[in-house]
Amino acid sequence: xxxxxxxxxxxxxxxxxxxxxxxxxxxxxxxxxxxxxxxxxxxxxxxxxxxxxxxxxxxxxxxxxxxxxxxxxxxxxxxxxxxxxxxxxxxxxxxxxxxxxxxxxxxxxxxxxxxxxxxxxxxxxxxxxxxxxxxxxxxxxxxxxxxxxxxxxxxxxxxxxxxxxxxxxxxxxxxxxxxxxxxxxxxxxxxxxxxxxxxxxxxxxxxxxxxxxxxxxxxxxxxxxxxxxxxxxxxxxxxxxxxxxxxxxxxxxxxxxxxxxxxxxxxxxxxxxxxxxxxxxxxxxxxxxxxxxxxxxxxxxxxxxxxxxxxxxxxxxxxxxxxxxxxxxxxxxxxxxxxxxxxxxxxxxxxxxxxxxxxxxxxxxxxxxxxxxxxxxxxxxxxxxxxxxxxxxxxxxxxxxxxxxxxxxxxxxxxxxxxxxxxxxxxxxxxxxxxxxxxxxxxxxxxxxxxxxxxxxxxxxxxxxxxxxxxxxxxxxxxxxxxxxxxxxxxxxxxxxxxxxxxxxxxxxxxxxxxxxxxxxxxxxxxxxxxxxxxxxxxxxxxxxxxxxxxxxxxxxxxxxxxxxxxxxxxxxxxxx
Numbered sequence: 001x002x003x004x005x006x007x008x009x010x011x012x013x014x015x016x017x018x019x020x021x022x023x024x025x026x027x028x029x030x031x032x033x034x035x036x037x038x039x040x041x042x043x044x045x046x047x048x049x050x051x052x053x054x055x056x057x058x059x060x061x062x063x064x065x066x067x068x069x070x071x072x073x074x075x076x077x078x079x080x081x082x083x084x085x086x087x088x089x090x091x092x093x094x095x096x097x098x099x100x101x102x103x104x105x106x107x108x109x110x111x112x113x114x115x116x117x118x119x120x121x122x123x124x125x126x127x128x129x130x131x132x133x134x135x136x137x138x139x140x141x142x143x144x145x146x147x148x149x150x151x152x153x154x155x156x157x158x159x160x161x162x163x164x165x166x167x168x169x170x171x172x173x174x175x176x177x178x179x180x181x182x183x184x185x186x187x188x189x190x191x192x193x194x195x196x197x198x199x200x201x202x203x204x205x206x207x208x209x210x211x212x213x214x215x216x217x218x219x220x221x222x223x224x225x226x227x228x229x230x231x232x233x234x235x236x237x238x239x240x241x242x243x244x245x246x247x248x249x250x251x252x253x254x255x256x257x258x259x260x261x262x263x264x265x266x267x268x269x270x271x272x273x274x275x276x277x278x279x280x281x282x283x284x285x286x287x288x289x290x291x292x293x294x295x296x297x298x299x300x301x302x303x304x305x306x307x308x309x310x311x312x313x314x315x316x317x318x319x320x321x322x323x324x325x326x327x328x329x330x331x332x333x334x335x336x337x338x339x340x341x342x343x344x345x346x347x348x349x350x351x352x353x354x355x356x357x358x359x360x361x362x363x364x365x366x367x368x369x370x371x372x373x374x375x376x377x378x379x380x381x382x383x384x385x386x387x388x389x390x391x392x393x394x395x396x397x398x399x400x401x402x403x404x405x406x407x408x409x410x411x412x413x414x415x416x417x418x419x420x421x422x423x424x425x426x427x428x429x430x431x432x433x434x435x436x437x438x439x440x441x442x443x444x445x446x447x448x449x450x451x452x453x454x455x456x457x458x459x460x461x462x463x464x465x466x467x468x469x470x471x472x473x474x475x476x477x478x479x480x481x482x483x484x485x486x487x488x489x490x491x492x493x494x495x496x497x498x499x500x501x502x503x504x505x506x507x508x509x510x511x512x513x514x515x516x517x518x519x520x521x522x523x524x525x526x527x528x529x530x531x532x533x534x535x536x537x538x539x540x541x542x543x544x545x546x547x548x549x550x551x552x553x554x555x556x557x558x559x560x561x562x563x564x565x566x567x568x569x570x571x572x573x574x575x576x577x
Contacts, residue, residue, distance in 0.1 A: 012256065014263070014292030015249045016404040017057035018047065018242060021151040023177040024066020024161030027212045032223060033069060036161055036208060039225050040073040043159060043206050048077075051242055053250035059084055059155055059410070061147055062108055064101055066161040066174075066210070071108050082410055083112040086147035086172075087120060087140070095140075114281075116412055118146050144172025152180045153201040154409050156242065161210040174210075181205050183230045201406075202230045204238055237399075244363065244400040251360065252292050259295040266298075266368075267291035270375060272434035282411035283378050289404070290371040293364045300361035307352055308507070312500055314345040319500070323492030362562055367401050369558040372435075373551040374408060380432035380547045385409060390555045398562070429535055432547050436531060439554070440524035447517035454510035461501035468494035509564055520557055524550065 028036070047056060058074045058081035060067045074081050085092050089109075096102040109115060121142055148171075151158070158181045162174045170176060183202045209224045229235050252259075270290055279287070318341035321334045352358060374386040387405035408414055471491040505511075527550050534543040 012249075012253050014252050014288050015053075015055055016245060016289060016407055018051060018054045018157070018245065019057050019059060019155045019407065019410070020044075020047070020157045020159060021059040021155035022061075022067055022070035022159050023148070023151065023174050024069075024159075024208075025163060025174055025210050025212050026063055026065035028065045028069075028161060029211045029213055032211060035223050036066070036069045037073045037076070039208055040070050040159060041076055043225075044073065044077050044079055047157070051246040053253060054242070054246045055080075055249070057082065057113075057407075057410075059151055061086060061151075062105055062112075064096065068104060068108060069161070070159060071111075075111065080113040081111075083109050083115040084147060084150060085115065085117045086143040088117055114411065116410065118143065118150060121146060141171045145176070146172075148172045148177045148180060151177060154406055155201065156203055156238075156403055158203065158205045159208070160205055161208045163210040163212055178205055178207070181230075182228060202233075204229050204235070241400040241403065245404060247356075247360070248293075248296075248364065248367070248400075248404070251296055251364075255296065255299065259292065259299060262295040262298065263291040266294040270294075270372065272431075272438045274431060274434060280378065280411065280413065282408050282414035283375060285411065286371050286375045286378065286408050290368055290375060293368040293371060297361055297364035297368055300357050300364065304352070304358040304361050307348055307357065308504075311345045311348050312504055314341045314348070316497060316500055317341040318345070319496030320493050323489055323496060363398070363401065366398070366558055366562050367404060370401065370405055370555060373554050374405060376432050376435040377547065377551050378408075378414070379435075380429055380544060382544055382548050382551070384548060384551075386551065386555060389552055390559070429531075429540065429543055429547075433528070433531055433535070436524055436528045436547075436550065439550075440521060440528055443517045443521035443524060447514045447521055450510045450514040450517065453508075454505060454514065457501050457505045457510070461498045461505070464494045464498035464501065467491070468498060512564060513561070516557055516560065520553070523553060 022040075044056060056074075056079045058070060058079055060071050060081055060083060062068060062071065062083050062085070071081050093102055093105065096105055158177065160174055160178050162178055181202055182205055205228050207226050207228060229238070267287055267290070270287055318338045321337040321341065370386045370390050377384060377386065385406060385408070387402045387409075390402055390405065468491045471487040471494065527546050531543055531546050534540070534546065
């Protein structure tokens with residue numbers, strides 16, 4: 001099976017997960033364990049009911065208490081989980097003071113879909129070597145805070161078993177994770193918490209009231225579950241984002257039989273003619289999602305284009321029929337053709353809006369192009385995530401694409417930690433250069449194709465306009481009445497066709513896209529020359545910077561493409577506009 005058919009967990013190849021993270025206290029009262037497990041299971045069930053096509057994926061640190069309760073609840077419902085350790089396992093297991101706790105950790109870790117270990121930060125390494133207990137504890141806290149940031153950034157939803165009466169905000173503790181997810185106590189404006197500028201993963205939090213052993217107060221808090229959202233954010237924004245992700249996953253499942261062969265071709269095209277060998281799991285996942293997203297984009301683009309052309313044909317039929325009726329005084333059946341064509345065009349436009357075919361094409365093309373950049377960034381060892389640099393100017397409804405992109409970080413060594421020299425020795429930059437060359441050729445070809453289409457429709461529009469202007473002059477030649485009527489009909493019809501041709505050119509945006517592609521062609525052409533020179537001179541740092549900047553430019557160009565097409569959607573007032 002090709003690497004780009006990689007499947008994780010219980011999902012269909014190419015699907016993207018809704019990632020849920022768990023945080024909570026370690027010293028929870030065991031009397032309430034069954035209730036916590038049941039409530040977390042209920043949350044999973046609710047998410048599955050609302051987003052039935054989307055696989056769920058849990059992230060857990062596998063610490064005692066809340067982390068393991070959530071894992072047990074996930075296993076009850078056959079939901080895969082990823083173990084994310086805040087430090088190397090031998091250091092982490094020192095926190096489990098009993099043999100039973102350590103054995104439970106080993107048992108659950110063995111059932112994890114994957115296990116990620118966060119690297120030690122310099123402060124932790126220094127603290128580990130220091131003799132004082134305070135220095136060592138400070139170093140461990142830094143690792144737990146890194147784990148908290150990881151959970152917040154790479155999850156869409158957080159579940160927290162939290163004792164609100166515990167007012168302290170220990171770095172990396174439950175309160176710290178919840179506050180980061182809800183953007184409370186942040187110096188940044190809360191109104192930006194789910195704007196296109198947001199890159200820190202703020203989102204909804206399911207809070208289960210927690211009661212710890214030995215907590216102050218004789219009466220435990222009432223067992224309750226609530227959902228909280230970052231201040232100033234409409235919960236419907238999250239619902240829309242998760243629904244769009246569910247739509248993508250549903251389209252993959254529904255159309256898998258029709259797009260599977262094409263997905264193989266898309267996966268091979270992504271490799272730019274090279275053998276797909278020695279790919280990391282993260283790259284396999286990116287390639288798998290890219291192949292389906294690319295093929296779905298092609299599928300819905302063909303349908304959208306056929307629908308657009310059908311609408312213009314129906315409008316032309318309506319225009320021609322009404323022109324004939326006025327010019328030739330034909331029978332009333334022509335009027336029926338006019339209204340029938342108009343009604344059919346409106347019905348097609350309404351059907352397109354209801355099924356979202358054009359928006360599907362735009363969304364999936366945007367996702368595919370971002371994944372292409374991510375794939376070759378990984379190949380070249382660029383540590384950046386495309387999710388952090390993508391669609392920063394676009395509407396909130398596109399956040400689902402950035403969420404989807406971020407799942408590639410949930411693989412071991414996803415961001416490539418090898419040195420530039422090691423990557424060149426393994427052929428990483430050679431692979432990336434194939435991407436640069438392929439993109440240069442693509443942009444050059446597309447620019448020429450779009451320019452030729454623009455010229456063809458422009459000449460048609462100009463010719464039809466000329467006929468519309470010249471045809472009425474037949475009356476000056478004192479021709480028979482039949483010719484006079486015919487010239488008027490020809491004038492009406494020609495002007496209708498000319499107007500439709502101009503409108504079609506505008507809605508397709510041939511010249512705007514051609515200019516964008518010409519600019520990108522020149523950019524990739526020049527970058528290819530510089531990249532070859534840098535690699536030849538073994539200047540791998542500059543080579544990596546070129547690939548990073550090219551990726552950012554490609555992401556920005558795709559965002560502009562998306563914005564342009566969003567403005568050119570069909571609307572029901574188009575036939576009379």
